Amino acid sequence: MSARQHLEALALELGADVVGWSPVSVPPEAAAQYTQWLSAGKHAGMAYLERQFPTRLNPASRLEGVQSALVLGVSHAFAPPEPPAGGVRVGRVARYAWTPDYHEQLQPLLNALEARAADLGVRARGYVDHGPVLERLFGAQAFLGWRGKSGMLVSTSYGAFLTLAVLLTDVPLEDIPPAHPDRCGRCVRCVSACPTGAIGPERTIDANLCLSYLTIEHRGPIPLPLRRRMGDWLFGCDVCSAVCPWTQKAGPLARLFRPDPQLAWPDLSRFFGVSERQFERQFSGTAFLRPRRKGMARNALTVLGNTRAPQGWPLLLLGREDPAWEVREAAAWALGEWGEQNHLAPLLNDPHEEVRLTAQRIAEQA
Structure with missing residues (x-):
């Protein structure tokens, strides 16, 4: 050989x-x-x-x-595992993050x-x-x-x-393979299915619009025009890959990686009431460390604002008191989506300007 x-x-x-x-x-x-x-x-x-x-x-x-x-x-490519019992398990996670x-x-x-x-x-x-x-x-x-x-x-x-x-x-290549034929044809399912229209011409992605970037890499609040489009995406987004006919034809094939139900369906309450160090210990060796605790809490509140899942109500109240201003700002927005402007009072005088502005804007819309 x-x-x-x-x-x-x-x-x-x-x-x-x-x-x-x-x-x-x-x-x-x-x-x-x-x-x-x-x-x-x-x-x-x-x-x-x-x-x-x-x-x-x-x-x-x-x-x-x-x-x-x-x-x-x-x-x-995993088949979705069954959600674990208990906790506030609302929102979707991109498949690659279902494993360590x-x-x-x-x-x-x-x-x-x-x-x-x-x-x-x-x-x-x-x-x-x-x-x-x-x-x-x-x-x-x-x-x-x-x-x-x-x-x-x-x-x-x-x-x-x-x-x-x-x-x-440094192995020389004597036989260079030809380019693989393009099998997309006229199909545009991925383009049509993107929640934010992030897929542009020439097969490029505008990260400013991409939910994978916004929920993982982006620091600060999710841009207001995109929050409702975020839907129930808690971490990442793989809609474009999931709707691809070739993905659907292949089916669940993963053999090296194994999904962890606690990562595929995380308990949102684990992102609140803990320090950054505690969060890092809980999620050591997982992709959730990338957005950090405050990013995951921000995402969770945005998902709860969109889904209005009743089991998440206590987290909206915890979000109001969060030490990270980005989380408090997301809580103000989520309370507005729930029509609970009467719970905004603590945020109207928040020490951070962006939190105050969001709370005031929502209060004025009541």
Whole structure:
């Protein structure tokens, strides 16, 4: 077996569902589109994408002598688990977050591949989207799938619920695979289903509108015009991937990852009345740490404002007293959605201006 074959076999043995080899050159048209996307400000508050842009275009800065990338696809297509009993379990979570953090789950696999590569005399370095590597581009170049109209990598066998990891190597590619045929055709289900219209032309996403960005990366209040469109999305959003016909055809395929019902259906009350440190202990090793406690509490109140789930009422009252002003502001908005303006009194004189303004505006609408 060649070094390539050894590494492919090990990746599949350790749990990857599909693997392929990609050249590491970035086509000029892909670089130009990325530049235009950044220039238009569609990366929203993710300033690190702009800082890392030169590095993303130059994989050699990550691994000297790099010549190829082994791309791993791991399915997170789960059947929904049953919600646990008890708690305030309202709202949806994107499927990839139904398990402990995939970065931590895939890192041992990449470590094993790096070790095997070293044994074979191959220099290698692995990434699970925490480094400046263009995983989706490499995935498409590795013939794993194509870039769908949602901007996600789509596979005829696995749909759009694929977590990608990349192993950069100095193995030369003698046979470069052709581009995967585009199988989207005239279908626009993902575009039509996006709750906020975030999917634009040229298969790009405007992060300023995307619920995944707003509920995870965005700091501060959810923009007012988008709150009702957030619906019951508590963390992330994967509507565009779920409605894809290829995803639906593939069905639940995940085998390496296993969903945790407590993450798929989290108890919203766990985001209130605890310190940041307590929250971090409760959700250690999960994607919920990304927005932090106040982000999850903000999201929970927005979901409760939209759903008016009666079991969530005590959390609206807790939200009024929260130490984070972003949470108090979300509580004011949610109370307005419930038609409970008479409970706004503590927030009308809040020390933070944005909380006062939101409370006053809602009180005036009563």
